Amino acid sequence: MHMEEKTECVSLSPLGHPTPSECELVCIFGTGDLGRSLGQRLLQAGYRVVFGSRRPHNCGPLPQGAQVKGHAAAAQSAQLVFIAVHREHYDFLESLGPQLKGKVLVDVSNNQKKDLYPEANAEYLQRLVPGASVVKGFNTLSAWSLQNGSTDANRQVLVCGDSAEAKQGVVELATRLGLSSLDRGCLSSARELEDIPLQLFPQWRLPLRLAIGLTASFFFYLLTRDVIYTYATQGKDVSFRIMVSLANKVFPIVSLIMLTLCYLPGVLAGFLQLYRGTKYRQFPDWLDHWMLCRKQLGLLALCFAFLHAIYTLIIPIRYYVRFWIGANIVTQLKENRTSEFDNTVAWRSDSYYSLGILGLGLFVLLGITSLPSVSNTLSWREFSFIQSKLGHLTLLLCTAHTYLYGWDRFLRSSSYRWWTPPGYMLCLVLPTMVLLLKLLLISPCVDRSLSRIRQGWERGQSGGPAGAVGTPLLL
Template sequence: MSGEVKTESVSLSPLGAAAAPEQELLCIFGTGDLGRSLGQRLLQTGYRVVYGSRRPHSCGPLPQGAQVLSHAAAAQSASLVFICVHREHYDFLETLAPQLKGKVLVDLSNNLKKGIYPEANAAYLQRLVPRADVVKGLNTLSAWALQNGPLAGKQVFLCGDSAEAKQAVAELATRLGLSVLDRGSLSAARELEDFPLQLFPQWRLPLCLAMGLAAFFFFYLLIRDVIYAYVEQGKDISYRITVTLGNKVFPIVSLIMLSLCYLPGVLASFLQLYRGTKYRRFPDWLDRWMLCRKQLGLVALGFAFLHAIYTFIIPIRYAVRHKLISRVVDEMKKNKTTPFDFDNTEAWGTDSFYMLGILGFFLYVLLGLTSLPSVGGSLSWREFTFIQSKLGHLTLFICTAHGYIYGWNKFLRPSTYKWWTPPGYMLCLVVPSVVLLLKLLLLLPCVDRSLTRIRQGWERTEPGEEKCEIKATNL
């Protein structure tokens, strides 16, 4: 033996190589914007796509790599069919019942308004093709989102009577990067079809509340400032309606909305302390209030932005420039200047007012940024809670102090109360002051310990319940 090891060389030809597994073929009925966008996204994900069309040779441009066949041929070639046509064009599906037998039909249709049909589109489709498995889902995806928007983490809903069919659609949706939520049987299709028709459901209460507060304080300040000056003093200062009144209304509404963002959490804490448990549901009104806290804060931030922009334009206003020039001319004619406040009271008050306003606005923006999903998702739960709770209450405190310093030397002046009504900034300080006072009570060590125990699962046992437990043990 020579000690050499002989090896055989094996050459792999293309025919000898293992063939790559063929990707699943999916069928789409509908060559409109939604159908083309869905097909393009499926092709990018690695699926093969065939379109079913009544005019296969003249259906317009389709995504590159997709096939187009007649409805019957396309239905026979795939086990999963996406229905991307309007309900009024479903009639042709009844003639395809033999080809669609045992297939999974994904209904993506929506309606123009609620209650337009007596039954859900998916239920109607199931009645037309009774031997197919209809799944309602993906109808919250728009053509634009499929073409351009990132789908990672976007939540979609599914419902259907076949668990296997829903599982097949859920796996496909997960592969597209979507987050799937099963809503049960096909009887939930009506609810799913109404989702795209909702117009900012969680924004309605904050927006209505903000518009109501803005309208109330606008007319309140209009009466106190403009109408009062015209009636009592004979001055026409209606020019202040556009900027001056707006720059008073915006911070008032912003501060009240910010305090309303944190008030439900404080009320929930006191309710848990009163009940001695965290396992009882809050009242419905408190639940709805807590669910729209993010929207309340963002609306408050929007009004704060308006207040900041209006403040920046104050020096370039005609009335302000005219007043400053007239003051300088008067001092030149009299050959004297206004003496500086050497006690620094006015200087300290003005600088503190601006400093608190800038700092409060900075924290406002920080809270708004962490409300974005892309930012909030990168934070841990402790970091998110610290920013939204600790820094949130600090923001409320600073903005409230900003309002108190604005009127620190005006509260006791009789001239401040025109027609015996308090200024708008006094009214807006009531709610945030109450919120901060209640929050301060919750921070007391004895209260904080009890609340922490309750939130960790401890429950207060009523005397009657304890006796019943003892009797049951003895038996």
């Protein structure tokens, strides 16, 4: 009676594998966090779940509605088996060859570090159980992402295997769970998939190196100008400035440079297309890689801008500032004099702060719209308007903010300590250049030529576009 019931519930696809139905049974070897989360997700999708455990009567709490059996009994009852155990515990699977023959084994394991074993875990599993069809998949999902369902951003399942039918069954199951899937080829690709969870911020490496390099360079540059110079020429110890004053000079400099680096590759790409007279030639690898990490550059720039804003807010409560203000008041009382109000300085300081606040506000807007949950709700035109037009406006406001900070100090000889320019002057070179080049690109004659190229026109071509209209770059 039980076997007849099972036959009625499970329907086979033309490929010979079970199609998702309300009572299809799936087996999971492993009762750890990932195994339990996967079982809970399968139960929510309408599957029946049986766990295979070496201790079926003492394996901890399992999702409500799931069964638990020994490995052999669990494997015998299901066509698709998830292997959610560590590679070092795979040995028991070799003895289950008869029960696993003809079954689909989904290997979800990962390693602690790269190149830990001479072959991929999935390839090793296939060698242990040659009668089964091994598919590598679900290893890039965490227990947390499975528990949070479709609300989590990590929803893609990468699969690979030598059996097209087995992969199709896993893809159908992933779709039933509300996950997208991507076929990465044969089982020989399993090592690449197993290395993905071990990557540490792969898209952030270049931006982080730039941020660390710029921070260290300007820190030691300003340390030499502000602290070492004062001690060497006047004998004063102003090393206390390192913690706040020096940091509050370094952070805005790094922020402005990294914001500029978000828009410099787009400008370079525009001039490169004008020079080549076509959009159908690939950009150099270094430019492609640079453009792919603009989001990370922008978010790091926003982080430094926030630090600058916070450091600026604490200036009035610093001991040094309060001491200096008190001493200045006492000095004026003793000398019976009063400083007159300077309208020019008032305009300059208010404009400086106003541009800084507006720039930070737009900076935050750029950061928010770069989040997938927000950008997915925007049309391409809306996203382009915010990231390109408002992005360049942000760069303009931040650059003007820095110019107002410097004002006329570049005319004073005292600003060039040991014949070196102030840090803010150095950081203005790159954004000024980018803004001028962008102004040239949006001039009517240049913009008209660039727009034609991006619509498919090629130099030397008298007819219409050579191909479909390409997606515009965020310049």
